[in-house]
Amino acid sequence: MKTLKAHWNNIFSNKADRELGWYEKDVSQTLWFLDEIPRNTSNVVFLPDAGTSLLVDELLSKGYQLILNDISDEALNALRERTGEKEGVSWLQHDISEPLPADIPQVDIWIDRAVLHFLLDEADIEGYFANLHTVVKPGGWVLLAEFSTLGAPKCAGLELHRYSVNEMSRRMGSEFELIRSEEYTFINPFGDPRPYIYALYKRLHG
Ligand SMILES: C[S@@+](CC[C@H](N)C(=O)[O-])C[C@H]1O[C@@H](n2cnc3c(N)ncnc32)[C@H](O)[C@@H]1O
Structure with missing residues (x-):
């Protein structure tokens, strides 16, 4: 069976960005949520699923330090080729x-657009939230943007676990306060509506 990494590498090595169902030319929806977070360029932002997102370019232009993760090295290579090697990344x-x-530093902001919803096994979902709880600082922020309960059942050929804000909040736990959430319909590059739920959380100070 093909591994998950091979599945995603195959997609990123065979498609142009504009052919990806999640390609977002305009990342304003995410930036609008980030406007809630007091601006501090010493903030470290962690993207668990950077992909080839144009959000990275926006965050770089705002001067943030970034930790860019993805399961796909093809995606990361394409992203690095686009942005070039940058200090603070x-x-x-x-x-x-x-x-x-263990050497990942604690971060101020975690932004996930569309990876949590690919995790189907309970152990994998718990593993995701264990990572989030380990690396987000007290006082730090988390933005989750996933397919909502109204969303399509599949993406990239994979089944999805779709989210309500209630389920997100339950999994985030009582240390995180929900600051704002919104149902948002993303229109994908093929013109199809893809309902998402966006939710911004702040971690309480200990
Ligand atoms: C739908 S794309 C979203 C990419 C990016 N966030 C964006 O908005 O353009 C999902 C991304 O998650 C990555 N991914 C899938 N499963 C993953 C996993 N278990 N761990 C880390 N990254 C994963 C994929 O390689 C892909 O880049």
Whole structure:
């Protein structure tokens, strides 16, 4: 059976960005949520599923330090080719459902657009949230953007676990306060509506 990494590498090596169902030319929806977070360029932002997202370019232009993770080294290579090597950027190829390497520093902001919903086994979902709980600092922020309960049942040929804000909040746990959430319909590059749920959380200070 093909591994998950091979599945994603195959997609990224055979399709142009604009042919990807999740390709977002305009990342304003995410930036609008980030406007809630007091701006501090010493903040470290962790993307568990950077892909080839244009959000990375926006975050770089705002001066953030970034840790860019993805299971697909093809995606990370394409992204690095686009952005060039930048100071303050670390690269990581890792399955986000598995424990992160111990040397990952604590981060101020975690932004996930569309990876959590691919995790189907309870152990993998728990592994994702264990990583999030380990690396997000007290006082830090988490933005989750996943297919909502109204969303399509599959993406990239894979089954999805679709989310309500209630389920997200339950899994985030009582240390995280929900700041804002929104149902948002993304229109994909083929013109099809893809309902997402966006939710921004703040971690309480200990
Ligand atoms: C739907 S794409 C979204 C990419 C990017 N966040 C964006 O908005 O363009 C999902 C991304 O998650 C990555 N991915 C899938 N499963 C993963 C896993 N278990 N751990 C880390 N990354 C994973 C894929 O390689 C892909 O880049």
